[in-house]
Amino acid sequence: MTQTAEAELENPIKQVIVGAQMLCVAFGALVLVPILTGLNPNVALFTAGIGTLIFQLVTGRQVPIFLASSFAFIAPIIYGVQQWGIPATLSGLFAAGLLYMVLSAVVTLRGREFLHRLLPPVVVGPVIMVIGLSLAPVAVNLALGKTGDGAAVLVPQDKALIVSMFSLAVTLFVAVLGSGVFKLVPILIGIVSGYVLAMVMGLVSFDAIAAAPLFAIPDFVMPEINWQAILFIVPVAIAPAIEHIGDMLAISNVTGKNYLEKPGLNKTLLGDGLATSAAAMVGGPPNTTYSEVTGAVTLTRAFNPAIMTWAALFAIVLSFCGKLGAFLSTIPTPVMGGIMTLLFGMIAAIGINTFANDKTDLTRPRNLAIIALILVFGIGGMQLNAGDFVLQGIGLSAILGILLNLILPDKD
DSSP, X not given: OOHHHHHHTXXXXXXXXXXXXXXXXXXXXXXHHHHHHTOXXXXXXXXXXXXXXXXXXXXXXXXXXXXXXXXXXXXXXXXXXXXXXXXXXXXXXXXXXXXXXXXXXXXXXXXHHHHHHHSOHHHHHHHHHHHHHXXXXXXXHHHTTBXXXXXXXXXXXXXXXXXXXXXXXXXXXXXXHOOGGGGXXXXXHHHHHHHXXXXXXXXXXXXXXXXXXXXXXXXXXXXXXXXXXXXHHGGGGHHHHHHHHHHHHHHHHXXXXXXIIIIIHHHHHHHHHHHHHHHHTTTOOOEEEXXXXXXXXXXHOOOOTHHHHHHHHHHHHHTTBHHHHHHHHTSOHHHHHHHHHHHHHHHHHXXXXXXXXXXXXXXXXXXXXXXXXXXXXXXXXXXXXXXXXXXXXXXXXXXXXXXXXXXXXXXX
């Protein structure tokens, strides 16, 4: 886009239009998290909008970024909702936001290099892999037409496989061969395609849409303190917090401005933390900076943060549409299962890429030990019990990785 075209985006009317486009880019992934985890999609829309506005307030509206549901939290939210219920899980998500705020304070006091030393790629990479791989059985069960735990059959397996594999194939095709704006929304296109096929096969019921009101207050839920949920979920925030640095570098490269210096990594982390805790207070998933929107900014060169303000306002307005939430609830589970088989594998691949890009030496016994124990403890189901308190899964593997990195000598 030329400088003239960039200048045209200073026009308020065009800002509104591009803002709506930005929300469309983020929409598919934004509502995917609540649909998969049992949270309310309308609440997720509302908190994404509020979270983006909070982020803009903290950072002085300098960064053209949109905040929305983080994929890194899908596994712990699903487990937390099954074990302790939504209100208890929300207390863990609220505490995850507090961890962002603590890391923001650490960056303010010690600099961002200290954060890298505390959480190097050899720790963060395998933790991200655990986040993706720990949910592999859930993805397969949904793709086969079962519930996430495999306990009940929702759709006959032969029909479920046709729908799930078609959704997966379309998503893969668009992600690999798509161009322009289509390459930014492969998940959304895969869901729409799978939904249409499911309709043709008679797997979709529109009764819920007809019964839902056009205007409805989102189904807000307040958190209830549960220390098991808090200690299970908080360590998960480590991985997206580190990814946040990469997101800020990416958007900095796109716009030609160094957002790690101004407004500063401490403020962008604080914005994410406040947005995540605010979302948890009303029943929404954690809010973090969104790479999909970074891609859209690259394509459109829409560098004006005011555009994200409009995207946030559109998200808030849409959250009060009762029929939208009802429509999203009609998406058959095989459609989501097909998408999830790719999504969770990609999360694991991102983890591999994290320490591969850092050129982590996997021949060193120290590095091998850290990676191996994080993976086995996280995926294998290792747990530590102390009375009613249980630490396991992603949380245990993250804490173990941090401790091993601090304890094991960093020398040949």
